Amino acid sequence: MKVSDAVASRRSVRRFLDRPVDADLLRDILERATRAPSGGNIQPWHISVVMGEELEALKTLVASRVAEAPHGEGTEYDIYPKQLAPAYRERTFAVGQLLYERMGIPREDKVGRARWFARNFEFFGAPVGLFCHVERDHGPPQWADLGMYLQTVMLLLREAGLDSCPQECWALYHRTVDGFLGMSPQLMLFAGMSIGWGDPDAPENQVAMPRAANTIRFHSKSAETVGAKDHA
Numbered sequence: 001m002k003v004s005d006a007v008a009s010r011r012s013v014r015r016f017l018d019r020p021v022d023a024d025l026l027r028d029i030l031e032r033a034t035r036a037p038s039g040g041n042i043q044p045w046h047i048s049v050v051m052g053e054e055l056e057a058l059k060t061l062v063a064s065r066v067a068e069a070p071h072g073e074g075t076e077y078d079i080y081p082k083q084l085a086p087a088y089r090e091r092t093f094a095v096g097q098l099l100y101e102r103m104g105i106p107r108e109d110k111v112g113r114a115r116w117f118a119r120n121f122e123f124f125g126a127p128v129g130l131f132c133h134v135e136r137d138h139g140p141p142q143w144a145d146l147g148m149y150l151q152t153v154m155l156l157l158r159e160a161g162l163d164s165c166p167q168e169c170w171a172l173y174h175r176t177v178d179g180f181l182g183m184s185p186q187l188m189l190f191a192g193m194s195i196g197w198g199d200p201d202a203p204e205n206q207v208a209m210p211r212a213a214n215t216i217r218f219h220s221k222s223a224e225t226v227g228a229k230d231h232a
Contacts, residue, residue, distance in 0.1 A: 006158040013163035015202035016126040021162065021195060023051065026128060029156045036152040038145035045149045046133040048181050055129055058180050062121045065176045072172030076188055079168050095209055102203045120169045126196035131170065131177060133187040146190055163198035166191055
C-alpha cells in the first residue's frame with residue numbers, strides 16, 4: 001500500500017470484528033512509528049497497550065464508572081476550546097449529525113445518543129486498546145509530537161490492513177485509566193485509540209466524514225515570474 005492509499009483509506013472506525021490482532025505485528029508497528037518526528041528528538045509519547053483479559057477487566061471497570069459518573073471525572077485539558085468559533089463548531093456538528101443519521105438515532109433521542117457515545121469506552125468492540133500519555137511539564141510543541149506519532153501509527157495500521165479510532169474522550173476518565181494502568185502522577189493522559197479489524201458491513205463505518213474547503217493558502221509568485229527572474 002502506498003502512503004497516499006493509507007491516508008485516503010484511514011477512517012475512524014467505530015465497530016470492529018471479533019478477530020484478534022497479532023501482538024508481534026502490533027509491537028512492530030508501534031516501534032516503527034517511533035520514526036515520527038519530534039522537536040529536538042524528545043519523543044514525548046508514552047504508549048500503553050491493553051489486550052485480552054486485561055482489556056476486558058478495564059472495560060468492566062470503566063463501564064461502572066460511566067454509570068456512576070456519566071459526565072466523566074473532569075478532563076485535565078480542554079478537548080475543545082471553551083469558545084469554539086462558528087466555522088469549527090459547524091464542522092463538529094456536521095460529523096455528529098452524519099453519524100447519528102446513519103445509525104438511525106434521531107437528535108431528540110438523548111438516551112440513545114448517550115448509549116452510543118458510551119461505546120467509546122468499550123473501544124467499539126476492538127481487541128486492542130491503546131493509551132498515549134505525556135509528561136505534565138511538556139507544552140504544546142510536545143503535544144503536537146504526540147499527534148505525529150499517533151498518525152504514523154494509524155497509517156502503518158492501514159498498511160497492515162488494520163483499522164483504528166483515535167479517542168480523546170478517554171481523557172474524561174483519566175483517573176480510572178491511570179489507576180488501572182499504574183501510571184506515574186507525572187504523566188497526563190492525552191488520548192486512547194481503538195485498534196482492530198474494522199467491520200465493513202457496519203453502518204457507522206460507512207460514513208465518509210467531510211473535509212473543509214479553503215483551509216490551504218499558497219503564498220508564491222507565479223511560475224512564469226519566478227522563471228523570468230531566475231534567468232534575468
